[in-house]
Amino acid sequence: MSRIISALIALLIMASCGGGQNSPPRNLDNACSIITQKPDYLKAFKAAERRWGVPVHVQMATIYHESRYRSDARTPHKYVLGIIPMGRVSSAYGYSQALDGTWEEYQREAGRRSSKRDRISHAADFIGWYMNKSYEKNGIALTDARNQYLAYHEGHTGYARGSYRSKSWLLGVANKVQARANMYQTQLASCRKFN
Numbered sequence: 001m002s003r004i005i006s007a008l009i010a011l012l013i014m015a016s017c018g019g020g021q022n023s024p025p026r027n028l029d030n031a032c033s034i035i036t037q038k039p040d041y042l043k044a045f046k047a048a049e050r051r052w053g054v055p056v057h058v059q060m061a062t063i064y065h066e067s068r069y070r071s072d073a074r075t076p077h078k079y080v081l082g083i084i085p086m087g088r089v090s091s092a093y094g095y096s097q098a099l100d101g102t103w104e105e106y107q108r109e110a111g112r113r114s115s116k117r118d119r120i121s122h123a124a125d126f127i128g129w130y131m132n133k134s135y136e137k138n139g140i141a142l143t144d145a146r147n148q149y150l151a152y153h154e155g156h157t158g159y160a161r162g163s164y165r166s167k168s169w170l171l172g173v174a175n176k177v178q179a180r181a182n183m184y185q186t187q188l189a190s191c192r193k194f195n
Contacts, residue, residue, distance in 0.1 A: 022118070024069035031060060031184040032191035034069070042193065044121035052128030053135075057188055058145045059127050061181035062152065065173060066097040071118040095123035098130075106130070127152075134159070145181035146174045 025041075027033040035042040045056040063069060071094060092099055094117025098106070103126065107113050110129050115122035134140045134151040138159055142148070151159035153170060164170050188194045 022071040028064055028069060029183075031057070031187040032193065034060070035188075035191065035193050038120075039193070041120050041124075044124040047121065048124040048128035051125065052132040052142075054128045054131045054142045054148075055185070056194075057181045057185035058131070058143065058148060059124055060184045061145050061177050062127055062149060063095050063123065064180055065149070065177050066092075067095050069095065071095055071120070094118045095120055096126050098123075098126055102130070144178075146178035149174045149177040 025034040025037045042056070045059050048054060048059060049056055096117060098117055103115075103117060106126050106129050107115055110125065112122065112125065115125070117123060117126075130152060131140075131142060131148045134148055134156060135142055137156045138147075138151055140147045140151055140159075147159075150164045150170065153174075154163050158164070164174070
């Protein structure tokens with residue numbers, strides 16, 4: 001009997017230690033805490049910043065608002081008659097909530113055919129690629145988290161048409177993205193791990 005109890009206790013200890021690799025950081029309101037808990041995040045953000053020019057704090061704020069740093073984030077299910085599941089609202093998936101078609105375009109254009117949306121380094125690179133395109137197509141500064149987010153949400157053509165103007169809820173979210181980017185930027189400036 002004691003062997004079974006010992007085995008169960010050992011199994012519980014091992015289960016509690018493992019599996020945290022893909023869990024989100026605990027304090028999402030503190031950029032220093034995020035990069036201290038997940039040093040691979042900072043490495044990914046800095047690599048994307050070097051490649052595409054999108055600042056770390058803009059990437060971080062975008063990921064916060066898209067997935068709350070959940071690697072397996074998905075859109076909710078659609079229901080028929082309120083009870084029968086009929087797929088998801090969209091194909092958005094992962095940290096960046098990239099749609100299937102946009103992700104495939106990124107893989108082709110950026111030469112990242114084997115990239116996956118649930119890997120932080122790939123998601124950060126995708127955000128950098130997409131926002132760099134927003135700069136090229138719509139002239140949005142890479143430091144402008146608000147308008148970059150609007151183009152990220154509406155697409156380059158939708159942004160150019162101003163489709164976001166009639167969506168007060170989206171304008172509110174974009175303002176929150178800018179506020180969070182500003183907060184993260186201030187925090188990172190005083191963070192020992194960042195500098």
